[in-house]
Amino acid sequence: MAMHPVKRGVWAFFARRPYIASSAFCRHSSSQTTQSQQAPEDEFHVNYLDGDREGIVVFSMRRFRYKNAMGRNLIQRLLDGMNQVKFDSSIRCLIIRSEVPGVFCAGADLKERAEMSNAEVAAFVHKLRFSVSELAALPMPTIAAIDGAALGGGLEMSLACDMRIASSNAKIGLVETSLAIIPGGGGTQRLPRAIGVPRAKELIFTSRVLDGNQACDMGVVNHAVEQNAEGTAAYQRALELAEEILPQGPIALRMAKLAINQGSEVDIASGMKYEEAYYAQIIPTKDRIEGLQAFKEKRRPKYKGH
Numbered sequence: 001m002a003m004h005p006v007k008r009g010v011w012a013f014f015a016r017r018p019y020i021a022s023s024a025f026c027r028h029s030s031s032q033t034t035q036s037q038q039a040p041e042d043e044f045h046v047n048y049l050d051g052d053r054e055g056i057v058v059f060s061m062r063r064f065r066y067k068n069a070m071g072r073n074l075i076q077r078l079l080d081g082m083n084q085v086k087f088d089s090s091i092r093c094l095i096i097r098s099e100v101p102g103v104f105c106a107g108a109d110l111k112e113r114a115e116m117s118n119a120e121v122a123a124f125v126h127k128l129r130f131s132v133s134e135l136a137a138l139p140m141p142t143i144a145a146i147d148g149a150a151l152g153g154g155l156e157m158s159l160a161c162d163m164r165i166a167s168s169n170a171k172i173g174l175v176e177t178s179l180a181i182i183p184g185g186g187g188t189q190r191l192p193r194a195i196g197v198p199r200a201k202e203l204i205f206t207s208r209v210l211d212g213n214q215a216c217d218m219g220v221v222n223h224a225v226e227q228n229a230e231g232t233a234a235y236q237r238a239l240e241l242a243e244e245i246l247p248q249g250p251i252a253l254r255m256a257k258l259a260i261n262q263g264s265e266v267d268i269a270s271g272m273k274y275e276e277a278y279y280a281q282i283i284p285t286k287d288r289i290e291g292l293q294a295f296k297e298k299r300r301p302k303y304k305g306h
Contacts, residue, residue, distance in 0.1 A: 053242070062099045079134065095242055129184060132160045141163070146164060151172070152173075167225060167227040174207070178207035
């Protein structure tokens with residue numbers, strides 16, 4: 001029986017990358033020698049931008065040799081990075097990107113997974129799920145820049161971000177059922193909330209892989225952009241979006257995120273209570289007064305996050 005063309009593309013992708021397959025999360029030219037000698041601490045970088053982009057932080061995934069396959073080290077580095085930034089009130093927006101050409105995150109490190117016992121697999125998936133939930137709980141707006149394959153855990157990670165931008169040539173999908181498993185990093189919960197239950201079931205049941213434009217049409221990503229020669233189009237668009245967010249009141253951004261996230265999980269009457277509660281936290285802030293004063297004086301406000 002002939003294989004569906006989308007499925008054929010999935011297996012061809014995996015065949016080229018024997019260490020990755022379904023649950024994980026990178027872009028930077030590097031020699032083969034450098035990649036093979038890459039230190040564990042170099043797999044993930046936290047970059048604070050400066051100048052006109054001060055207030056934007058970039059998480060860069062850089063596991064070159066294994067195409068950002070999500071193993072124990074990469075997950076721990078992600079958790080460490082989130083612990084580093086989550087209490088920093090100076091951060092206005094966070095971007096997650098890849099420095100590995102053509103890959104955002106293509107799946108779990110199956111070489112590592114194959115050496116685990118059943119109990120170790122369960123513990124690993126629990127930690128993966130926890131790390132993705134921690135990403136969703138970060139207080140500042142977050143953007144996933146998908147300049148390549150985001151399959152399995154790579155898509156689950158991006159779904160935990162507030163916004164997603166994909167290059168036109170991205171490969172996006174939850175492909176776990178093709179491997180006789182199910183999404184284990186929140187995909188069965190976040191994808192239905194993002195695009196609706198029937199569409200999410202179709203994508204998960206078929207292991208279908210979408211390109212960036214198709215993912216945008218289905219609502220999986222906010223924007224799709226034509227890839228550039230450097231392979232960084234989604235990241236560049238993410239920077240533009242982050243720059244739009246930068247001038248806004250930082251406390252207001254965090255309260256708005258809380259109100260939306262918590263209100264979207266309950267009925268609208270209860271959601272209104274969340275909005276009221278978080279609005280109340282903004283009333284006594286100096287930023288609110290600065291916003292009113294700047295409007296009166298017809299100038300740009302200078303928010304300081306207090």
